[in-house]
Amino acid sequence: MIMRPLHSLDHVRKSFNGSTSRSVRSEIGQFLTPAVTAQFMSSMFESGPQHVRILDPGAGAGVLFAMCVETLISQKNRPLSIKVDAYETDDAILPHLEETMKRCQSLCTSGGIAFQGIVKNEDFVSVTIAEKREPLFALPIERFTHAILNPPYMKINSQTAMSRDLYSSDIEVANLYAVFVWLSMLLLEPGGQMVAITPRSFCNGPYFKKFRVAFLRTMSLKQIHIFGSRKKAFGDDDVLQENIIYHAIRGLLQKPKSVTISTSEGLDFGEARILSVPYSRVVHPGDRDMFIHLDVDDADTSPAERIKCFTSSLNKLGLTVSTGRVVDFRSREHLRQAPEQETVPLIYPCHFLNGFIEWPVESGKKPNAIMSSYKTSGLLVEAGFYVLTKRFSAKEQLRRIMAAVYDPTRIDACLVGFENHLNYFHKQESGLPADLAKGLALYLNSTIVDQYFRLFSGHTQVNATDLRKMPYPTHEQLIRIGTHLKERMPDQETIDAIIEKECLNCGQ
Numbered sequence: 226m227i228m229r230p231l232h233s234l235d236h237v238r239k240s241f242n243g244s245t246s247r248s249v250r251s252e253i254g255q256f257l258t259p260a261v262t263a264q265f266m267s268s269m270f271e272s273g274p275q276h277v278r279i280l281d282p283g284a285g286a287g288v289l290f291a292m293c294v295e296t297l298i299s300q301k302n303r304p305l306s307i308k309v310d311a312y313e314t315d316d317a318i319l320p321h322l323e324e325t326m327k328r329c330q331s332l333c334t335s336g337g338i339a340f341q342g343i344v345k346n347e348d349f350v351s352v353t354i355a356e357k358r359e360p361l362f363a364l365p366i367e368r369f370t371h372a373i374l375n376p377p378y379m380k381i382n383s384q385t386a387m388s389r390d391l392y393s394s395d396i397e398v399a400n401l402y403a404v405f406v407w408l409s410m411l412l413l414e415p416g417g418q419m420v421a422i423t424p425r426s427f428c429n430g431p432y433f434k435k436f437r438v439a440f441l442r443t444m445s446l447k448q449i450h451i452f453g454s455r456k457k458a459f460g461d462d463d464v465l466q467e468n469i470i471y472h473a474i475r476g477l478l479q480k481p482k483s484v485t486i487s488t489s490e491g492l493d494f495g496e497a498r499i500l501s502v503p504y505s506r507v508v509h510p511g512d513r514d515m516f517i518h519l520d521v522d523d524a525d526t527s528p529a530e531r532i533k534c535f536t537s538s539l540n541k542l543g544l545t546v547s548t549g550r551v552v553d554f555r556s557r558e559h560l561r562q563a564p565e566q567e568t569v570p571l572i573y574p575c576h577f578l579n580g581f582i583e584w585p586v587e588s589g590k591k592p593n594a595i596m597s598s599y600k601t602s603g604l605l606v607e608a609g610f611y612v613l614t615k616r617f618s619a620k621e622q623l624r625r626i627m628a629a630v631y632d633p634t635r636i637d638a639c640l641v642g643f644e645n646h647l648n649y650f651h652k653q654e655s656g657l658p659a660d661l662a663k664g665l666a667l668y669l670n671s672t673i674v675d676q677y678f679r680l681f682s683g684h685t686q687v688n689a690t691d692l693r694k695m696p697y698p699t700h701e702q703l704i705r706i707g708t709h710l711k712e713r714m715p716d717q718e719t720i721d722a723i724i725e726k727e728c729l730n731c732g733q
């Protein structure tokens with residue numbers, strides 16, 4: 226039986242959380258990993274070298290490296306020596322970190338394993354970037370065999386010295402967590418392994434593309450763990466964030482054939498559902514954006530498989546999707562609460578009703594109109610049938626993609642402005658044929674599209690780039706689907722039945 230003497234580290238986490246303010250912890254991105262998660266993460270490492278060097282950047286109270294040490298020494302193939310480098314900048318948590326290091330020391334000593342633990346009260350990012358600049362970094366210095374991390378999450382202010390330093394090191398990324406993963410990856414020796422728990426927002430979208438590409442070129446994914454619930458990954462710490470855990474190995478010549486995808490609702494890792502998915506289904510060969518698809522269904526029922534019956538694309542359809550051009554806070558002087566002479570409709574998400582745009586909305590907080598003048602002409606488009614989708618939606622919502630038709634026969638205007646919280650589908654900046662627009666809106670509102678979208682979307686945004694990557698029905702199929710949309714969007718069951726029928730038809 227495996228002894229778990231370090232499980233009591235959960236008490237440290239609870240008492241530290243109890244004695245510090247959540248808002249202060251939130252400011253420095255300090256959400257400590259529950260011991261059971263740390264244990265699960267450690268179990269992902271493949272048994273490795275005899276001389277282990279572990280990196281834990283942003284170590285907090287040290288639960289991650291401690292569980293890693295504990296797992297390593299309880300294996301049959303125990304290492305001969307373990308070295309740990311733990312970086313941490315928060316003085317308040319340092320005594321706990323020192324204490325954890327001592328406990329690892331005595332655990333190893335009593336097991337006859339040489340141990341060296343170094344607590345580095347330093348900023349991991351600036352230290353590593355400075356090292357990276359040294360010519361020494363290029364030489365074979367002692368790198369890490371293991372990196373285990375739960376890095377701080379926070380946006381990087383582009384005006385800071387850190388942002389400039391990162392930029393000059395060719396590390397361009399929007400959030401600190403990705404910087405930690407990126408730098409840790411560079412500090413691994415070839416064949417070195419990483420296990421990290423981070424938001425899944427890097428799996429798609431333009432903001433993380435550079436990071437994603439660098440990561441997937443350098444590392445080979447072995448396992449990804451998904452949480453069914455957004456709230457449960459950090460147990461009682463009330464973190465509302467879609468997190469994943471991943472295990473990857475630096476520099477395998479060939480990518481593995483498959484990736485293990487495991488799923489648990491929360492911390493019930495023992496109950497996890499485990500699937501082996503071809504690597505090419507997780508990262509599609511030839512995809513320049515290198516989206517990471519988290520397909521958790523069996524091959525026959527998987528949305529990625531089922532949606533293959535739709536073989537067209539926006540390009541083939543001659544359509545484009547763009548983000549609404551009116552950024553309201555930049556155009557304030559041109560906006561009007563109610564329509565006036567010389568104004569045209571301004572459309573926000575609040576104008577969505579039953580699958581169409583309902584305009585104006587008198588009770589709403591948002592302006593209904595924008596002045597039409599030479600100053601705003603670049604923000605407006607000609608009236609026509611457009612399909613609009615909301616740009617922000619949360620995982621808990623019934624559907625992530627919510628589409629509605631802008632029907633020019635319902636709104637008396639020859640120009641229209643779409644606000645920046647919307648994406649709009651158009652044909653070279655003009656409207657679409659009516660039935661095509663209706664078919665497209667109905668398709669986008671279907672469950673199959675929602676399920677497919679959730680496979681790769683890891684944040685609350687529905688970007689135009691994401692929509693460009695979706696498969697679409699052909700022109701004829703969209704026209705046929707469109708004939709089902711009359712005065713209002715049908716209920717979900719009816720939408721799905723219409724789309725299912727089209728899908729079955731194309732197999733014949």
Ligand SMILES: C[S@@+](CC[C@H](N)C(=O)[O-])C[C@H]1O[C@@H](n2cnc3c(N)ncnc32)[C@H](O)[C@@H]1O
Nearest residue numbers: 256257258283284285313314315348349375377
């Ligand atoms: C999300 S917490 C995770 C702590 C610990 N790894 C765990 O899993 O419980 C991230 C930690 O990184 C620390 N941190 C933030 N910025 C840092 C930096 N630039 N260098 C080193 N540590 C940092 C925070 O103080 C915090 O303790």
